[in-house]
Amino acid sequence: MSTDPYSMAQDPYSVSPHGEGPYRTSPYGEPVPAGTTSALRIVWIYPDLLSTYGDRGNMLILGRRAQQRGMPVELIEVRSDQPLPTTADIYLLGGGEDGPQALAAQRLIADGGLHRAVAQGSVVFAVCAGYQLLGSSFVAKGTTCAGLQLLDLHSDRGPSRAVGELAGEIDPRLGLPPLTGFENHGGRTHLGPDAAPLARVTTGIGNDGATEGAWRGKLLGTYSHGPALARNPALADLLLRWATGTSALPPLDDTWSDRLRAERLAATRAA
Amino acid sequence: MPLRAKVASSVSRTAAALSRAAGRGDGSVIGGWIGLKIDPDLLAHLSTGRAIALVSGTNGKTTTTRLTTAAVGVLGPVATNSFGANMPTGHTSALAKAGTTPYAVLEVDEHYLPQVLEATEPRVVALLNLSRDQLDRAKEVAMMAQLWRAALVKHPDVHVVANADDPMVVWATVDHTAVTWFSAGQRWHDDSWVCPECGSPIERADEQWWCTGCPLRRPEAQWVVEDDGVVDPTGAWHKIVLQLPGRVNLGNAATALAVAAQFGVRPTDAVSRLGGVASVAGRYAQVVRDGRNIRLLLAKNPASWLEAFDMADEAPTLLSINARDPDGLDTSWLFDVDFAPLRGRQVLITGDRAYDLAVRLDVNGVPFQHVRTFTEAVAAVPVGRLEVIANYTAFQDIRAELDRVN
Structure with a gap:
C-alpha cells in the first residue's frame, strides 16, 4: 500500500475548496508555484456556485487518469470571488440551481478569463447548468440571462423536467463509444450552425429529445450531469488528448467503469 | 374529539393492527392513510x-x-x-x-x-x-x-x-x-x-x-x-x-x-x-453472526456519509448502495463523498449499484473487494467487528437478512 502513491492523502476533496488564492498547492504532490509549472492544469470553475451533484468527480477523474499516465497534475478550484487563471489546460463547469447559475454567468462575463483561455486553445468541459452557460442565453428563475457565447446555442424552458438515464450515440467524428449518464434539468437547448451535437439521443431527453450536448473545437458540453466522466472514461481521455495535443494515450485498466457502462447501457435498453 | 374523528381514529388503529397482523409492514402508514380518508382533519x-x-x-x-x-x-x-x-x-x-x-x-x-x-x-x-x-x-x-x-x-x-x-x-x-x-x-x-x-x-x-x-x-x-x-x-x-x-x-x-x-x-x-437508547429502527443496531459483531449504520446522502465514517471503528467495512425509488435514482452524490477515511481498512462493496461505488473508490484510491451477497461479505472478513454502512433500501435489505433487527 505504501508504495502506491494513491494510498497517500492525494484526494483534493480533503482540501477546503475555499483555501487561499486561485493558484493552489497541488494536491497531487509538492507545492507548485503559480505559473511556473509544466503540470497539466485543471481548473474547476466556481465550485461555490456550480457544484450540485458530484460535479467534483470530473476533476478527480481527469486528474486520476492523467496521473496514471505519469503526467504531473495541478487541480485548481477557483471560487466566484477570485479571478480566473487564464493559462490552464482544462476548465470544468458544473451544474447549479437557477440563482447561482445566473450569478456564475455574470461573474464569468465580467471576469473575461475564460474567453481569453478559450482563445488560447484551452479545453472546456461543461455539464448541465454549466453547459447552458456556454451558449448565448439561458432561462433562470423565469428570466432570460446572457450566456458566455462560447458555443453557438441557446437554452429555454421545456414542457417538463427531464430526469433520468440519458444515453446516446456520439458524433462519429469524435470516435467515442456510446454516451451514458443521468440528466436532471428543466431546460431545452437549441443548437446553431456553428455547434455540432455531441450525440444522437437513444434514451432520455438531452437537448430536445433528439440531440444531446454540443461541441466545437475543444469546447464540449453535455446534459449528462455531475460526474459525467465516471461512466465515460473515453470522453475523459478525449479531453486529455485535446489538452496535451497527443493523438493516443496509454490504455488504463477500466474494468470497473466498463462494468458500470455495460450495466447502465443494458438498463436503458431494457427500460 | 368530534364523532367523525373518533370513528376515523378507531378505524385507523384497526387498520394498523390488521396491517401488522398480515405481515404487510409495521402499520405505521396504512392506518393513518385510512383515518385521513374518513376525516381529513384527523x-x-x-x-x-x-x-x-x-x-x-x-x-x-x-x-x-x-x-x-x-x-x-x-x-x-x-x-x-x-x-x-x-x-x-x-x-x-x-x-x-x-x-x-x-x-x-x-x-x-x-x-x-x-x-x-x-x-x-x-x-x-x-x-x-x-x-x-x-x-x-x-x-x-x-x-x-x-x-x-x-x-x-x-x-x-x-x-x-x-x-x-x-x-x-x-x-x-x-x-x-x-x-x-x-x-x-x-x-x-x-x-x-x-x-x-x-x-x-x-x-x-x-x-x-x-x-x-x-x-x-x-x-x-x-x-x-x-x-x-x-x-x-x-x-x-x-x-x-x-x-x-x-x-x-x-x-x-x-x-x-x-x-x-x-x-x-x-x-x-x-x-x-x-443513555437508554440503544438503536433506532435498526440504525446502530449490533448483531453477532458467525463470530462477527456486525454494526449497522445508515447513510443516505453526502453529509450523513461523512458522519458515518466518523462513527465507524477502524475495522472491516461493508458498503452497500442501491438506487431504488426511496434512495433516489441518481448516484452522482458518490463523488461528493471523500472515502479516503476508509484507506487502510478492509473494504467490501455490494448492492444494486456496487459498480458506481467501485468507480468512485477506484478514483479515490481506496482498494476494495466486490461481493454479491451479505453472506459472502460476512465470510470474507475475520472474526470481530464488521461495520456496515448502507443507504436506505440497501440498509433495509441487510436488516431483513438480520431478521429485521431493531
Whole structure:
C-alpha cells in the first residue's frame, strides 16, 4: 500500500475548496508555484456556485487518469470571488440551481478569463447548468440571462423536467463509444450552425429529445450531469488528448467503469 | 374529539393492527392513510390537547426524535412516530395508536413541515440541518430553506430550537423571535458556501461563519456540545453517555435536551434516559453472526456519509448502495463523498449499484473487494467487528437478512 502513491492523502476533496488564492498547492504532490509549472492544469470553475451533484468527480477523474499516465497534475478550484487563471489546460463547469447559475454567468462575463483561455486553445468541459452557460442565453428563475457565447446555442424552458438515464450515440467524428449518464434539468437547448451535437439521443431527453450536448473545437458540453466522466472514461481521455495535443494515450485498466457502462447501457435498453 | 374523528381514529388503529397482523409492514402508514380518508382533519383533532414537538431536517431526525421522546418521557407518556414514518399519514397513525397522551414528539419530513405545523400547532419545532439529498426528486436546498421560512412566518408563536452551525437553517428562521440555538458542529459545508439572503460568499473560521455581504451570521448558541457532554444555557456542563456512536449523536442529544427544556424538563433529569437508547429502527443496531459483531449504520446522502465514517471503528467495512425509488435514482452524490477515511481498512462493496461505488473508490484510491451477497461479505472478513454502512433500501435489505433487527 505504501508504495502506491494513491494510498497517500492525494484526494483534493480533503482540501477546503475555499483555501487561499486561485493558484493552489497541488494536491497531487509538492507545492507548485503559480505559473511556473509544466503540470497539466485543471481548473474547476466556481465550485461555490456550480457544484450540485458530484460535479467534483470530473476533476478527480481527469486528474486520476492523467496521473496514471505519469503526467504531473495541478487541480485548481477557483471560487466566484477570485479571478480566473487564464493559462490552464482544462476548465470544468458544473451544474447549479437557477440563482447561482445566473450569478456564475455574470461573474464569468465580467471576469473575461475564460474567453481569453478559450482563445488560447484551452479545453472546456461543461455539464448541465454549466453547459447552458456556454451558449448565448439561458432561462433562470423565469428570466432570460446572457450566456458566455462560447458555443453557438441557446437554452429555454421545456414542457417538463427531464430526469433520468440519458444515453446516446456520439458524433462519429469524435470516435467515442456510446454516451451514458443521468440528466436532471428543466431546460431545452437549441443548437446553431456553428455547434455540432455531441450525440444522437437513444434514451432520455438531452437537448430536445433528439440531440444531446454540443461541441466545437475543444469546447464540449453535455446534459449528462455531475460526474459525467465516471461512466465515460473515453470522453475523459478525449479531453486529455485535446489538452496535451497527443493523438493516443496509454490504455488504463477500466474494468470497473466498463462494468458500470455495460450495466447502465443494458438498463436503458431494457427500460 | 368530534364523532367523525373518533370513528376515523378507531378505524385507523384497526387498520394498523390488521396491517401488522398480515405481515404487510409495521402499520405505521396504512392506518393513518385510512383515518385521513374518513376525516381529513384527523391529524388536527388528534393533536388537540397535546403539547407537541416537531423534529425536521435532512439528517438525524429519526434519532433526534427518539432521544427527544426519551427526554420528554421524564414528564409522562409521549406519543411518537418511532418507525420513521414521517409524513402526515405516519403522524396520524402514531397519535391514534398512542391514545390520549399529554405529549407528542413527531419526526417530520422536511417537505411536509408547513402542513404539519398547520395541523398540529406544536409548542416546539426543532430544525436540525439542510443539505443535498436525492435531488432527482427532492427540492433544492435553498428552496427548502425558503419553504421553511415561509411556514414559520405563519406561526410566530411556535418556539424554534435551531442549529446555529447551519447557515440555511439560520436563514430559514431570521423572521422568528422565539428561537433557542444549539451548536453541534457541522462536518458538511458544501451546500452553504453562498448566502441564501444576498448571494455573497459565506466565510468560516473555527466554529464561526458569516456572510461577507449582509448581516447574516452565526448566532450565539445556548446549547453547545463540549467534549463528551453538553453545556446548557446556564453554563452547566452535563456528561452524556450514549450507546449511539459518533459526535453527531452528541449533537442530537444536545438538541433533544434543548427541546425537552421547552417542556420544563431539566437536563439533569433527562441525561440518563438518553443513555437508554440503544438503536433506532435498526440504525446502530449490533448483531453477532458467525463470530462477527456486525454494526449497522445508515447513510443516505453526502453529509450523513461523512458522519458515518466518523462513527465507524477502524475495522472491516461493508458498503452497500442501491438506487431504488426511496434512495433516489441518481448516484452522482458518490463523488461528493471523500472515502479516503476508509484507506487502510478492509473494504467490501455490494448492492444494486456496487459498480458506481467501485468507480468512485477506484478514483479515490481506496482498494476494495466486490461481493454479491451479505453472506459472502460476512465470510470474507475475520472474526470481530464488521461495520456496515448502507443507504436506505440497501440498509433495509441487510436488516431483513438480520431478521429485521431493531
